[in-house]
Amino acid sequence: MIKWLLAPVYIIALCVPFFNRVEPSLFGFPFFYWYQLLTVPAGALLIYIVYRVEDREATK
């Protein structure tokens, strides 16, 4: 059940109390902003992994 890898997407993107802070800031971006921008490629990567695994199983 590789699909369960999609569940963390919701956790990392919606854990508001965790990311509602200024420090640590990065390149002048408060944590709130750079962290949420970072959840985009992180979420995409998880979906890509699920896709690759399922696609390989399907074509076997």
Next chain:
Amino acid sequence: MTYAAATVVFLVLILFVIVLGFLAGRWQAGDMRNIEEWGLGGRRFGTWVSWFLLGGDLYTAYTFIAIPALMFGAGALGFFAVPYTVVIYPILYLVFPKLWKVANAHGYITGPEFLRGRYGNRWLALAVGLTGIIATMPYIALQLIGMQTVIGALGIPGHGPLVIAFAVLAAFTYTSGLRAPAMISIVKDLLIYLTVIVAVIVIPAQLGGFAAIFAKIPPAKLLLAVPKAGSGGAYTGYATLALGSAMALFLYPHAMTGILSASSQRVIRRNAALLPAYSIMLGLLALLGFMAVAAGVSTNPEFAGGFKHYGASFAVPALVLFSFPAWFAGVAFAAIAIGALVPAAIMAIAAANIFTRDIAAPFVAAAGAGTQALVAKLFSIVMVIGAVVFILEIPSTYAVQLQLLGGMWIIQTFPAIAFSVFTRFFNGWALLAGWAVGIASATWLVSLNGFKGSIWAFHVLGYTLPAYIALATVVLNAAVAVVLSLPLNAIASDRAGDETVAADYV
């Protein structure tokens, strides 16, 4: 104030995409007398065309204006657009390849049509179809407002240009169908990426870097307010707004049309991993709202008239005019205006597909494929004219409020569409009852908010839980559908009406 160089560049780019729109019908040409060719591009768009089409479809001109405007006015809350466009993609990955498969197997071109096949219930399909058309109307109108804002920023007065733009839109939609926005979306997306990349390099350099920009934002707007004890406060509001908006997005007819036009399930799955590129772009674009604050455009006398007329929506146009040379402002404005044409065209086509297949055919008269295509083409013109009249006759605040309500309504089709690709547990009439309860309760709560706010503070076991009304009411909707399905399945099962089989979904 007028901007000659910007206007010339703007008009050249707009004319270019209009020509493209008319030529698009010949691209991998199909028989335009067939509604699957006109309204779904013959289901032959591969990974990259679908990527551009869905990107152009979901990330619209309205978004490009409204999200930075929200950041400009309300601050951190506007950044909900980022988690929103992160959590939509697991939904796209899990639900919609299945919907594509069953739709392809049975020739469905709309979501409601799938429900009619699944439950043999044309009333459920009608309810879902009407919800889609009604939610789409203000959405098209808001695209027009987005376009109007940039035309106004160029100093061109009056509604004339807008009416001309949308007359042309109606014409190429009629002749080329879904191929027109598919082809134009490639130009639009390249222009938008170019604009955003240039903006996040050039503007911070002018303003002294990102640290200096964030330093100019008042602390109360830089982060969400920390909730008081015993309340979820802004935290639950923010998270439910993101999640509820995500659940609603792919139920909109234009999103469904974009998905069903893919050439395979694989194209959709790949795009669930590739489309987030647009979410990064949207996040950076949202920050333009803060850049507009840091640049002080709202107190600049050059833009006083614009802000007076368009409010916070003028933040991005003002920033573009303030920061870029005139010719590049023309490019940026063209990107936004074309960003209005693409989704507006897809919305008109999608609504027309629903009108033809889910209202006219089952309730008025069954028609052959040729007649269906003609009905759809004519209805797409009705949708565009309706949206223009909407803008000319009704104050724009109503369009915004109706769009807000539209989101509340469209999410009520989630249990029917999303659950039904996984299970046949539900009864069609139970889903219809759940839909009705959801629509009524959402509308009632929004009316208590004076049709302005989309968050309601629910009280659960002594705890205050502010939540997006759409999300709370769709939970109620699903609960009603479950509870009513149990007795209805026992006494009046509609399982015999299912024309699909399990193999249609995997």
